[in-house]
Amino acid sequence: MNETRLRFEVVVVGAGPAGLAAACAAAENGCRTALVDDTPWLGGQIWRGQQAHPANPKAARWVERFRRAKASLLDQCTVLGPADRRTLLAEHPDGPRQIEWERLILAAGARELFLPFPGWTLPGNFGPGGLQSLAKHGWPVAGKRIVLAGSGPLLLAVGGGLRKMGASIVSINEQAPLSRLISFATGLLAWPAKLAQAARLKWTLRGTPFRCGVWPVGAEGGEQLRAVTLSDGRRQWMEACDLLACGFGLVPNVELPLALGCQLDDEFVRVDPWQASSVAGVYAAGELTGIGGADAALVEGEIAGLAASGKEEAARRLMARRAAWRRFGADLGAAFALREEVARLAAAETVVCRCEDVRFDRMKSFAGWRDAKLQTRCGMGSCQGRVCGAAARVLFGWGMESVRPPVLPARVESLCADFLTDQSPVRK
Amino acid sequence: MADQIQLRVNGKTVSVTAGTVVAAAVAQAGQTRFRRSVQGEARGPLCGMGICMECRVTINGQAHGRSCQTLCQEAMEVRTDE
Ligand SMILES: Cc1cc2nc3c(=O)[nH]c(=O)nc-3n(C[C@H](O)[C@H](O)[C@H](O)COP(=O)(O)OP(=O)(O)OC[C@H]3O[C@@H](n4cnc5c(N)ncnc54)[C@H](O)[C@@H]3O)c2cc1C
Ligand code: FES
Numbered sequence: 161m162n163e164t165r166l167r168f169e170v171v172v173v174g175a176g177p178a179g180l181a182a183a184c185a186a187a188e189n190g191c192r193t194a195l196v197d198d199t200p201w202l203g204g205q206i207w208r209g210q211q212a213h214p215a216n217p218k219a220a221r222w223v224e225r226f227r228r229a230k231a232s233l234l235d236q237c238t239v240l241g242p243a244d245r246r247t248l249l250a251e252h253p254d255g256p257r258q259i260e261w262e263r264l265i266l267a268a269g270a271r272e273l274f275l276p277f278p279g280w281t282l283p284g285n286f287g288p289g290g291l292q293s294l295a296k297h298g299w300p301v302a303g304k305r306i307v308l309a310g311s312g313p314l315l316l317a318v319g320g321g322l323r324k325m326g327a328s329i330v331s332i333n334e335q336a337p338l339s340r341l342i343s344f345a346t347g348l349l350a351w352p353a354k355l356a357q358a359a360r361l362k363w364t365l366r367g368t369p370f371r372c373g374v375w376p377v378g379a380e381g382g383e384q385l386r387a388v389t390l391s392d393g394r395r396q397w398m399e400a401c402d403l404l405a406c407g408f409g410l411v412p413n414v415e416l417p418l419a420l421g422c423q424l425d426d427e428f429v430r431v432d433p434w435q436a437s438s439v440a441g442v443y444a445a446g447e448l449t450g451i452g453g454a455d456a457a458l459v460e461g462e463i464a465g466l467a468a469s470g471k472e473e474a475a476r477r478l479m480a481r482r483a484a485w486r487r488f489g490a491d492l493g494a495a496f497a498l499r500e501e502v503a504r505l506a507a508a509e510t511v512v513c514r515c516e517d518v519r520f521d522r523m524k525s526f527a528g529w530r531d532a533k534l535q536t537r538c539g540m541g542s543c544q545g546r547v548c549g550a551a552a553r554v555l556f557g558w559g560m561e562s563v564r565p566p567v568l569p570a571r572v573e574s575l576c577a578d579f580l581t582d583q584s585p586v587r588k
Numbered sequence: 589m590a591d592q593i594q595l596r597v598n599g600k601t602v603s604v605t606a607g608t609v610v611a612a613a614v615a616q617a618g619q620t621r622f623r624r625s626v627q628g629e630a631r632g633p634l635c636g637m638g639i640c641m642e643c644r645v646t647i648n649g650q651a652h653g654r655s656c657q658t659l660c661q662e663a664m665e666v667r668t669d670e
Binding site for chain 2: 271281282283285286287383541542
């Protein structure tokens, strides 16, 4: 078997803004550094594809800085979990990789939160960020009628992006009430760059209805989505569309940190001022530690990279900037907090676990995630609970109890590569 | 002018620009259903970032490829619904 063993002083998992900044900081300070990412591109969710077609100057600067920093890039390399205390097991198209680290920086980012409603499994329903990523990589959206729904600043950003690609945006529907968004927007006055960004988006999206306090209650179509039903709590109406982009914000990808034994605070990885986690030598940065956007991720990544290189003084100088971005993240979270109606959209027969087709009424009869898993196989299919586990947290208040490696589906030969310790760190 | 790549989706030839992912080539071929769920429901991509597994297709004979994370290559053979 083509099994490769690699050794580095600093290993960074995730090549989004947080991981790029961490890898640059570590490599520029003389550490033998590797940046590992499961995609074929640099930049994570926000900057993916920028390597080939640099359109965003900030992304281009970071990609260039990364090139100069002379860290090793291990792309298309999915980290499956810990092989032993200081080694990660990863999967590459050419075969398994064992990656040894002295300091490990986790920057695995976040994914979208999907909440089930009748019809949400129809082809044609995407996460907004997901549709945007697919469209950047060739998914045809020109001329398509698209409804956006759910929650968060991503709805507007994606709506603007899709419109520029020639889509016809039918409407954008944010579940948060207008009153909360107004106070958030007022707060934006302190963030001129964000305000300018918002103004540009508003211009791109002129003429598109943007509604607050509206959420999806159903999607129609046989084998393909044709229309979505929306509600403002008093009345319901249907809008015809070709595609629905619906997501309720972001949730952190904590599977790998959990498999390594890192403790969480609520749903995020707990870190100290140096971005160090509860496990010695393991740091975390970016959306893993809180949803704050790309700028928060960059500064956290840089602090983690500096701390992992023993440059505490330089790291300390960035802490005020981090505090400011964390405040921005907290304001964002408060403005877009989910209303309770969106946790009650599933009907009895609505599929909650898409991998195993487990329906809402079956799942809700259990006391917790572990029981439901054992009895119904929910969360045990190929996504390993990444979609329904995050939903179950909102629907039923169930926490994720444990994570067994592999944290992402692996091909069999990677698993046979000796080990895979079957430890199940329990969430504190 | 960007390079064009030719591949086949369920036997139908599609021509895509370099940097296109397999999921997008499937959509360009006019196919909306990527697979059937365990109870036979039609499914297609959801997350676009490699975590939901709803976009799985057979790529060059290898089943369960995540089409949203795989770049198109010349002469690739893609099959849905397997
Ligand atoms: C689908 C989606 C689209 C988004 N689009 C936008 C946008 O258009 N504009 C915007 O302002 N914000 C967007 N965001 C929010 C944005 O992701 C964050 O603000 C910011 O990019 C977070 O940076 P990060 O470095 O923490 O994580 P990310 O950018 O998410 O980077 C994490 C990286 O880690 C990789 N990874 C994860 N697990 C593993 C593993 N086990 N092995 C190997 N690699 C792994 C991922 O593939 C990814 O490349 C989006 C988020 C999502 C989920
Ligand atoms: S669309 Fe979710 S894994 Fe590809």
